[in-house]
Amino acid sequence: MSSHREAPAISKDPAADSTDVYAFVSPDKPDTVTLIGNYVPLQAPDGGPNFYEFADDVLYEIHVDNTGDAVADITYQFRFSTHHRNPMGTFLYNTGPITSLTTPNWNRYQTYTVTKVVRGKSITVLAKGLTCPPVNIGPRSTPNYAALASAAIHTLPSGETVFAGQRREGFYVDLGSIFDLGTLRPFQNLHLIPTAATNGVDASANVNVHSIAIQVPITDLARGGTKPSSVSDANATIGVWTSASRQKGMMRGGMHGMPTYAGPWVQVSRLGNPLINEVLIPLGQKDYWNSVAPSYDSVFLKYVQHPELARLLPVLYPKVFPNLGAYNKPRADLAAILMTGIPSGIINGFQNFTGKTPADMLRLNLAIPPAAKPNNLGVVGGDLAGFPNGRRVMDDVTTIEIRAVAGVTIPLVDKSFTPDAAAAKVTDGLNAVPDRYLSAFPYLGTPLDGYSTPGA
Secondary structure (H helix, E strand, O other), rough: OOOOOOOOOOHOOHHHEEEEEEEEEEOOOOOOEEEEEEEEEOOOOOOOOOOOOOOOEEEEEEEOOOOOOOOOOOOEEEEEEEEEEEOOOOOOOOOOOOOOOOOEEEEEEEEEEEEEEOOEEEEEEEEEEEEOOOOOOOOOOOOOHHHHHHHOOEOOOOOOEEEEEEEEOOOOOHHHHHHOOOOOOHHHHHOOOOOOOOOOOOOOOOOOEEEEEEEEEEHHHHHOOOOOOOOOOOOOHHHHHHHHEEEEEEEEEOOHOOOOEEEEEEOOOEEEOOOHHHHOHHHHHHHHHHHHHHHHHHHHHHHHOOEEEEEEEEOOOOOOOOHHHHHOOOOOHHHHHHOOOOOOOEEEEEOOOOOOOOOOOOEEEOOOOOOOOOOOHHHHOOOOOOOEEEEOOOOOHHHHHHHHHHHOOHHHHOOOOOOOHHHOOOOOOOOOOHHEEEOOOOOOOOOOOOOOOOOO
């Protein structure tokens, strides 16, 4: 959801909408990295009779750059196929309880293929016919959903573990306040709005999402095939992003009214860091952003260096952001955090620098172990295992990025600047809710069902 419906074109194509990307050293298996790409945003749990699913005509990809040139060195591709057990005899998704992934009661189900592409070397199909779990319908249709989801976790002969299916939305955000001209509820009293709310309203509390998750040995992703020996190791950092592509040609009116597709794949969505296209890229450039690879991002660098939100905050809250309002230099701190990685020497014991090529990628230092006591404010909160060092499922990326835009990170590169006191306190007023997450793969929690969810 950090990039849900963020551009005019992709807002009309939810099945291909990359909404969130996560990349972190697995807390329970620290010799592996977990990569997660989310799609199909804002799923109402009661969204039947045609429930949410991946698209058969979309190429879903998770990309890894381990050489610092913003070009994928390793790509995991996922293609889905939809099947019917009783296509002509019922309108129902299921005709009885779904108690296993092979039950005849489950009418419409999906399988998928996983392919690994190594740049300039090989294209290898890792697995075919892997089954997705159903969506979580309710206690009668999916009486033991956790078991169904667990059965859909597949360990591949090549060493990866994969899952693709519906999950609980892990990203939390107060959309109503952010897109009401940044009227952050905890700061309303400072903006002379009558109500003085101190907590945010979680717009994603009761929605689901579709996740593609893969857990990979660190040695499979690190440059040179060896685990980095230290944080400062030149091969320690990888860049991660997701994309979704559709074939260039589509002809309507095929057999049974279904369209046919032809031609090369064309990227229609991509995502690295949260909220970049959503908040930093101008409306007229958003579709273009989604169509190009991270290696083209130098043309967008100016929007990161001069973010509109940084100009808006002093206007909305002039009494609390006077220093930010007077700051007119290019934001080298944001460029480092979001577009190049943070070089060594800026934060003690930390770096995730990939090089001077500006590119929107999550940058993860593979040598930094999982935190014993994670802080969901990540690096800003003193936890070097969290965002913007990769991104964990519970990281409060909205607050982290708002504080960065508000100026709290400027002194990292410009010692002459004194952040406004409010910069370290600004927030959308939300925190991670533990029941939305799991302690083991795929880490995002059991999706809400349509029967039991209040307000669904």
